[in-house]
Amino acid sequence: MITVLVSGKATGETLLLTAPISFWGGVSPETGTIIEKRHPQFGATLRDKILMLPAAKGSSSGSSVLAEILRNNTGPAAIILGSPDAILATGSMVAQALYGVICPVIIVDRERFQELIQAQKLTISGDQIRAL
């Protein structure tokens, strides 16, 4: 099953986060880099990546941080969620409405998520997700 929270087109390399992340305090609002020292992907950049998140966590201020990195063009190309997350969907919607930056946010079920993380590169259009 696929639920499209924010619809759009995107193509990019995948970046799988193997632990949940709070964007607030965990991601630099200027550079889009993961700054949470204990995070397994510490130092990785979200910029232009198709972000694969099994689960999200943390403060609702994460919406502001996502919107801010999208405004600065240092944000991800798209976000694929393994479980529902309203905080990131909210941030992406704000960036789209205010700055015309499209960062699709899509929820997929566990099976599909496992399948998609095998791909190095993905392309997204509406509810279609394809490996490249």
Added chain:
Amino acid sequence: MALTLTPEQTLILDAKGGRSFALEFVCTYATAVSASRLIPIASAHIDGCLFHGQVSLDFVKHFIALDAKVAVPTTLNVGSVDLIHPGLVRGEMLNANGRELMQAHLALGCAPSFTCAPYQLADARPAFGSHVAWGESNAICFANSVCGARTERYGDFIDLACAIAGFAPEYGLHLTENRRAKWLVNVETGRLDSAMAAIAVGHYVGRVGQGTVAAINGLHPNTDEDDLKALGAAAASTGAVGLFHAIGLTPEAHTLNAALQGFEPEEALHLSEAGLRAELDLLSTVKAGARLSAVSLGTPHFSITEFARLMPMLRGMKARIPFTINTNRAALKSLSERGWDKTLRDFGITIVVDTCVYVTTILDDLSRPVMTNSGKMAYYAPTNLGCEIAFGTLEECVASAQTGFVVQL
């Protein structure tokens, strides 16, 4: 289940403009949290006045450009600036941006409450059983637990979208079944007073239970609203607590069975006086006798009943170090009507309104610890302000202000 809209909601969505944009926003959020419908709300409390970055301001301005107005009575949380006492907050950029953000919210029809304790304002207190969309963790906890109103933990952008739309997604704490206490904490308060026992158990409930709704049994029968405020603020700091039940004290917990909605608790834990004291010890980063930079009270905002408790402790005395109390505009007015403002000033107390010492730059010197009686302030200050913190009772805070050192009574 997919989201279903009423004909009224569909009409609003089709009409375009500000309210339509807000409702579309709420719909996406509702889909993300798997809500199947949207419900009308009686009020909103917006935690959007703290300047986090350009996006905060652009979002509000977008609504102003669309000529949007809030659809329900809406209060505002603290901002970055004290608008009544200009000059208290340092930093030119923060002052300009913070002020603009606060004023932009007023243009949308929000009330200039600028308080984290809107429940202290008679006309903003939500009715029992009413659905509201509130932001600010302590306000959410108080509205749900002490007022018996129903709100989820709304945050960034979505609180304002709900206020303009006039609707919220029906999920989480809006639903009766999710308001049931899942675990029970039996406390033995011993010689601790009601305020200290409340903060200790709040700190524990958030720390151990994270977001799970707790039933708390055994608090002092004279536990008052200020104590419950402090309990909720501590719990919502250490965990994602949106609701607690205090047996015999809060409106959905006249009995333990009512709080549990007839179910058995999934876990029952016991917290002795020693256990409670151990929680309080976690709040101080320094020991008794440490030299202080300042004393700060009123996180969340000091109520008029808290001022009433404080006043007799001040007579004829003087603070040797800076002493601030955060409160709301209504309380400030009440202080001057009662002539208490002079006593406070004579003691050396600075009253801060519209904002809070722990979110903005008011204190000059943070090289030494700051003392407070607030569990929330104690929890956040080391990270937010980068200072050491001493936690104590109200009496201890006043005594310490007079000596400049942490006094333990």
